[in-house]
Amino acid sequence: MIWVVWRQHRGEGLIVLGVLALVAVFLVITGLEMSQSFQESGLGNCLAYAPENSPCSALQQAFENQYGFLLSLATFLLALPLLLGALVGAPLVARELEQHTHLLVWTQSITRRRWLTTKLALVLGASLLAAGAMLALLIWWRSPSAQFTGSFSNTAFDTSGPVWLASALLALALGIFAGTLARRVVFAIFLTIALFVAIRAPVELFWRPNFEPAITVTWPIGQTGPTLSPQDWRVAEGFIDAQGNKTNKLQCSGNLTIIQCLQANGAQANYITYQPGDRFWTFQWIETGIYLAFAVLALGAAFWLVRRRLS
C-alpha cells in the first residue's frame, strides 16, 4: 500500500516540492543578504552590546527602510499551508471518488480503513517534514530582524514555531475532509480554502490576543510611557478619551503639536495593551493545540465519511 500511495501522489508531491524549492531559493538568497547587511552595518554588534543606544535605532531604521518590504512579503508565506491543503489534501480522496477509482482500490484485499490510514500517514508525514524544513529556513531568514522586531507580532508569530506546523496539518486535514465531503476536486479546493480561512482568521484576529489577559498600561499625556522589549507584542495602543474609551482616532486641524492635538480631542491619558514576550511559547502551544484539535476533528469526520456515508 505504501508503494501505491507513493506512486499515486508523487505528482502532487513533486509540485509542492518544486514550489517549496523556489520559495527556499528566494529565502536563502535574500536571507544571506540580510544577515550580511545586518553584520556589516554594525547593527548586529550594536544590538548585542548596546541595545539602548540611539545609534542602534538609526541603524535599525536604515535596515527597516531597506528590507521592510522584503520582510512584509513573508505574509504571503501564510498561504503555503493552504497550498498543501488544496493541492494535496483536497484531491486525496475526492479524485478517487471523481474518477471512480475507489471502486477499484476498495475491492482489492485491504480494508478501506487501512487504505485511508496509509494514505494519511504518508501524506501527513511527508508534509510535516517539508513544513519543518521550511520552518527552520524561515526562522533563520528572520533571525536578524527578529532581534529588534521580535517574533510575537502577527506574521512573525505564525512563522516562528509549532503554530506553523499545526497550520500545515490543519490545512491538509481540512482538505481531506472537504474532498471526502464534496466528492469533487474543484469544489473540495474551494471548500478547503473557505474552511481554513474560517478557522484561522478568527483565531488569529480575535482569539490569540486574549489567550491570556493582556496587560494595559496608562500614563499621563506628555510623559514618557513604559519601555517595552522588542519581544513584547504590542496588541493595541492609543489614548483614553473624555468618555473613558480607548481609541486611536485623532482629528486635528492647523499646526498643533501632538500633545495639543491630544488635549483638543479630550484625551485623558495614553495607553498601551501588550502581551509580554515571555508568553510567546505559551501562546504558540495554545494555538498549536487549537489547530491540532480542529485537524483531528476533520480527520475523524473524513474517516467516518469514508467508512459510513460512502457506503
Add this chain to the structure above:
Amino acid sequence: MSNALETTRLGKRYGRAWALQDCTLALPAGRVAALVGPNGAGKTTLLHLAAGLLEPTMGKVQIFGLSPRAEPHEALPRLGFVAQDHPLYKGFTVEELLTLGRKLNPRWDGVLARARMQKLGIPLDRRAGKLSGGQQAQVALVLALAKRPDLLLLDEPLASLDPLARREFLRTLMEAVAESGLTVLLSSHIIGDLERVCDYLIILSASRVQLAGDIQEILKEHKRLIGPRQDEAAVASVHTVIEADHTRRQTTLLVRSHGPLFDPAWEVQEVALEDIVLAYLSQQTASTRDGSAGEAVASASPSTQEHNGMEVLK
C-alpha cells in the same frame, strides 16, 4: 453445496428511495450468472452490496458464507470486482497496475497476469489512460482475475465495448472460468452475448428479483401458447402466466409451466431467452412472490409492450 452469493431480504435505501428491496437470491458456486434488468433496477446496487462497497440498509448478503462488510479480511481476497466503465488509475502504466495488484492482494498471481497481458498484446509500459477502451476493460478484468477470486462480479462489463472487444473480453472471461472454475455474476443489457457465456439467469426489476435459475431449466419451463381468443384464467390456475396478449381472434400467452400442458386448443411453442427476459421486464411490478430463495412467481398481468427502458442489442 455452498452458495457463492446469498442474499436474504437484502435492501438498500438512499434517502427515501429504495435502490434495492427485499432481494432474496442464491447463486450456486461454479455458475456463470447473468444479472439482467432495466436501468435503475438495482443491479449496480446489488453488485456493490456483494462486493462490500455498500452497507445494507436491511437484510444480509454473504459470499461463501462470509459478510463482505463485517469480515473484509476473509471476504475481500475471495472477491474480484470490475466496476462499471472499468475504472483504472489512468496515470499508472500497465506494469504499475500489476504491481498495485501484487502489493494489495495476498493471492495475487503475477504469472497469470503477465501471460494474459502478453496474449492480449497489451504493452506493459503503456499508461492505462492511453489504452483503448477495450484494452482498459481487459486490463481491469485481468487485474480482477489475477486476484484469484472465487467470485467475480462484473458490472456492465460489455456496455462500453464494440462487438469485437466484447467478444475478446468474453473469451478472456470464459478461459478463466474454464481454468479455475470460479463463479461469475455479471450484469448486462446485452442478452444475446449473455446467452453464449452464462448458464444462470437472474432477472431484477423494480428493485426485486423476478426470476432466478438455470438457463436450460428456464428455457424448458417457459412456453408460448397460441390459441383462439379466450380468457387465460384456466391456464393461470395451473401455470404462471407471465404475459398475455389478446387480438380479436387469437390469444398468445407466455407461461411458466408447472407441469405438462394438456389442452389441445393451445399450440405450444419454444420461447427464446430474450423474449422471456422481455416478458418479465415488461411486467410493471411483481404482485406476488413466493418466499423461497431465488424464486419469484409473478401473477398474470396484461402485457404493456413497455420494456422499462431495457435496451435490446443482439
